[in-house]
Amino acid sequence: MKKSFSLNDQVALGVDVGGTHISAALVNRQGKITHRAYTLSAGAKGRTVVVHRIKKIIRQVLKSSKRDPGQIMGIGLGAPGSFDFENGVAVSPTPNIPRWRGVPLKKILEKTFSLPAWVDNDVNLAALGEKYFGAGKKVRSLICFTLGTGFGGGVVINGRVHRGFFSAAGEVGHMVVKGNPLKCKCGNHGCVETIVGAAGIVRRAVAAIKGDKKNLIMRMAKGNPEKITSKIVFDAARKGDRIAKKIVRDTAWHLGATISQAINVVDPELVVIGGAIAQAGEILLRPIRKTVWSHIYFPERKTPIVPARLGENAGIYGAAALVFQQNGFL
Amino acid sequence: MKKSFSLNDQVALGVDVGGTHISAALVNRQGKITHRAYTLSAGAKGRTVVVHRIKKIIRQVLKSSKRDPGQIMGIGLGAPGSFDFENGVAVSPTPNIPRWRGVPLKKILEKTFSLPAWVDNDVNLAALGEKYFGAGKKVRSLICFTLGTGFGGGVVINGRVHRGFFSAAGEVGHMVVKGNPLKCKCGNHGCVETIVGAAGIVRRAVAAIKGDKKNLIMRMAKGNPEKITSKIVFDAARKGDRIAKKIVRDTAWHLGATISQAINVVDPELVVIGGAIAQAGEILLRPIRKTVWSHIYFPERKTPIVPARLGENAGIYGAAALVFQQNGFL
Numbered sequence: 208m209k210k211s212f213s214l215n216d217q218v219a220l221g222v223d224v225g226g227t228h229i230s231a232a233l234v235n236r237q238g239k240i241t242h243r244a245y246t247l248s249a250g251a252k253g254r255t256v257v258v259h260r261i262k263k264i265i266r267q268v269l270k271s272s273k274r275d276p277g278q279i280m281g282i283g284l285g286a287p288g289s290f291d292f293e294n295g296v297a298v299s300p301t302p303n304i305p306r307w308r309g310v311p312l313k314k315i316l317e318k319t320f321s322l323p324a325w326v327d328n329d330v331n332l333a334a335l336g337e338k339y340f341g342a343g344k345k346v347r348s349l350i351c352f353t354l355g356t357g358f359g360g361g362v363v364i365n366g367r368v369h370r371g372f373f374s375a376a377g378e379v380g381h382m383v384v385k386g387n388p389l390k391c392k393c394g395n396h397g398c399v400e401t402i403v404g405a406a407g408i409v410r411r412a413v414a415a416i417k418g419d420k421k422n423l424i425m426r427m428a429k430g431n432p433e434k435i436t437s438k439i440v441f442d443a444a445r446k447g448d449r450i451a452k453k454i455v456r457d458t459a460w461h462l463g464a465t466i467s468q469a470i471n472v473v474d475p476e477l478v479v480i481g482g483a484i485a486q487a488g489e490i491l492l493r494p495i496r497k498t499v500w501s502h503i504y505f506p507e508r509k510t511p512i513v514p515a516r517l518g519e520n521a522g523i524y525g526a527a528a529l530v531f532q533q534n535g536f537l
Numbered sequence: 538m539k540k541s542f543s544l545n546d547q548v549a550l551g552v553d554v555g556g557t558h559i560s561a562a563l564v565n566r567q568g569k570i571t572h573r574a575y576t577l578s579a580g581a582k583g584r585t586v587v588v589h590r591i592k593k594i595i596r597q598v599l600k601s602s603k604r605d606p607g608q609i610m611g612i613g614l615g616a617p618g619s620f621d622f623e624n625g626v627a628v629s630p631t632p633n634i635p636r637w638r639g640v641p642l643k644k645i646l647e648k649t650f651s652l653p654a655w656v657d658n659d660v661n662l663a664a665l666g667e668k669y670f671g672a673g674k675k676v677r678s679l680i681c682f683t684l685g686t687g688f689g690g691g692v693v694i695n696g697r698v699h700r701g702f703f704s705a706a707g708e709v710g711h712m713v714v715k716g717n718p719l720k721c722k723c724g725n726h727g728c729v730e731t732i733v734g735a736a737g738i739v740r741r742a743v744a745a746i747k748g749d750k751k752n753l754i755m756r757m758a759k760g761n762p763e764k765i766t767s768k769i770v771f772d773a774a775r776k777g778d779r780i781a782k783k784i785v786r787d788t789a790w791h792l793g794a795t796i797s798q799a800i801n802v803v804d805p806e807l808v809v810i811g812g813a814i815a816q817a818g819e820i821l822l823r824p825i826r827k828t829v830w831s832h833i834y835f836p837e838r839k840t841p842i843v844p845a846r847l848g849e850n851a852g853i854y855g856a857a858a859l860v861f862q863q864n865g866f867l
Contacts, residue, residue, distance in 0.1 A: 289835075299835050300835070348701075348702055360802070362802065362803075364694070364699065369694070369803070370804070371678075371803060371804020371805070372678055372804050372805060372806040372840075373804055373838050373840075374804070375801070375804045375833075375834055375835065375838065376802065376803055376804035377801075377802060377804075378801045378802075378804075378833075378834040379801060379802060380834075381801050381832070381833070381834035382797070382798045382801055382832075383794050383797060383798070383832040384715060385714060385715050385716065385794065386715065386716070393834050393835055394835070395831060395832055395833075395834070396831075397832065398834075464713050464715065467712070467713060468712045468713070468798050468802070469802045471705070471707075471708045471709060471711050471712055472690070472692065472706065472707060472708075472709060472798070472799045472802045472803060473692075473699070473701060473706055473802060473803065474700070474701020474702050474703055474704070474705045474706035474707075474708075475701070475702060476702040501725060501726075502711070502712075502713040502725055502727065502728075503705075503708075503711070503725075504705055504708040504710075504711035504723050504725070504728075505619075505629050505630070505705065505723055505724070508703050508705065510702075510703075
């Protein structure tokens with residue numbers, strides 16, 4: 208029996224192109240995710256391989272859902288880098304996918320699937336996802352910070368992603384820290400991401416331990432400094448290790464300073480913090496709040512700072528929210 | 538003969554409440570300023586005196602222009618502090634006017650003059666003025682930084698002031714600088730304004746000279762360190778004084794770092810720099826550009842950084858632009 212078109216068919220297909228995985232799923236307007244599919248992104252193999260895998264995973268979702276493309280409102284896709292939103296073309300390079308700049312993703316998706324498609328930066332869409340399906344449901348403006356390998360931010364104003372003139376708004380990880388000589392993947396020197404990104408946390412831990420095999424971080428890494436991860440540092444801090452606690456404290460200070468700077472510029476209603484490292488939870492959030500609230504104008508104002516709610520689904524939710532929004536919903 | 542209402546009557550009354558002066562004038566939609574009047578603001582005497590002087594100066598403009606209030610589209614007023622824009626009430630304290638918070642300026646003006654009135658932060662309106670009548674005519678988004686006693690910023694997105702949730706957007710002077718212990722007028726510690734504001738520039742000069750009477754800055758201040766001004770420091774730098782040059786360089790670095798941070802968050806089409814200290818011109822702007830362009834993501838992007846065009850009229854122009862905008866023009 209052929210189903211007639213109903214409210215239940217108001218689903219969007221969301222795609223999240225991450226550093227290691229590409230995932231896709233259907234999302235309905237109530238925020239239910241179905242027919243999820245994953246694949247490795249293989250970004251290092253370059254854009255042709257990545258685009259091929261994006262198409263494959265979308266086909267897989269369509270097939271498993273047994274829906275015609277005509278029953279789907281559109282495709283939303285979040286990916287690293289900045290996009291010319293109108294044309295859906297990558298306008299910045301991204302370190303994880305060689306030759307990414309210039310890829311006309313919107314056009315490729317629309318031609319391949321005969322569906323309207325919209326493409327945006329992954330962190331922007333995580334912010335939009337949190338706005339409509341996560342921690343930001345009740346607010347109109349927020350900045351959602353994503354802390355993992357990199358440190359990014361998505362700015363939502365009046366319920367919409369603020370992309371900026373060069374589609375580079377929210378690039379908070381590239382704020383300069385006085386006295387920081389480190390070179391960043393972006394090509395500049397001194398970016399805060401070199402301190403608070405996963406690699407920065409590990410680098411500082413390795414430097415502070417000075418090979419001391421008795422240190423808890425080292426023991427948790429089985430005596431091998433190459434096995435130290437940011438998660439181990441946070442776990443050691445939770446167990447009271449002095450060096451780990453100092454690294455967490457410094458990380459929180461730098462995150463707090465950057466977040467307060469973003470608040471001083473945009474003054475959002477809410478700050479949301481997500482990403483793999485943010486899973487450390489209150490051990491990181493508490494000192495971040497302390498730093499932020501003592502560095503925003505005017506002091507009695509306390510912009511709420513809450514953990515993200517959507518976890519690894521934020522990108523897919525945001526991609527779907529973008530489709531709903533472009534169709535005049537939300 | 539009574540004049541009939543015509544396009545020529547499409548004027549707004551703009552008021553700019555500054556630290557030392559209140560000025561007001563009529564502005565037409567082509568940007569012509571007429572019937573300007575000034576008075577001392579006497580902010581230290583508190584809000585009652587300031588409000589009284591605002592009313593007096595508006596009456597003076599109306600009287601000299603020989604217009605009925607009915608021939609004027611409305612009153613726009615820019616003043617220090619943050620305002621609840623909808624209600625036109627000051628929601629933050631301002632160090633220059635005791636008991637400023639809570640003053641219902643919009644209501645007072647509307648009742649007194651039977652005209653619609655809108656009130657906003659002075660730096661926000663300087664930014665709006667530059668957008669519609671000054672350096673930003675051709676762009677849709679800009680951040681206008683005002684550098685004088687304080688260091689503020691106004692954010693314009695899609696031709697409108699972005700005020701933020703607590704009306705505190707653009708408070709760039711209160712961004713924290715790592716390692717800066719100084720207490721700011723806002724109550725926090727470490728704000729960049731304590732370094733780059735006029736007082737900060739003078740303080741650093743006095744400290745660097747160490748009483749050396751032969752130093753050019755000291756000679757220009759007639760041997761009296763209390764007579765050193767930020768203007769003297771810039772003039773001495775222009776004449777090649779080594780200490781002055783270093784202070785200008787450091788000032789430009791901190792300004793550049795802050796501006797690049799604001800760009801990384803908002804990604805505006807244009808940056809405008811105004812205020813008394815910005816009159817130093819290219820000796821300050823050139824090193825600012827260098828710092829900014831090496832600290833924004835992604836490096837080949839070069840957001841233009843230009844001097845403000847409206848000088849001390851920016852506030853009045855912005856206040857008038859706000860009136861035109863609220864009436865559906867602009």
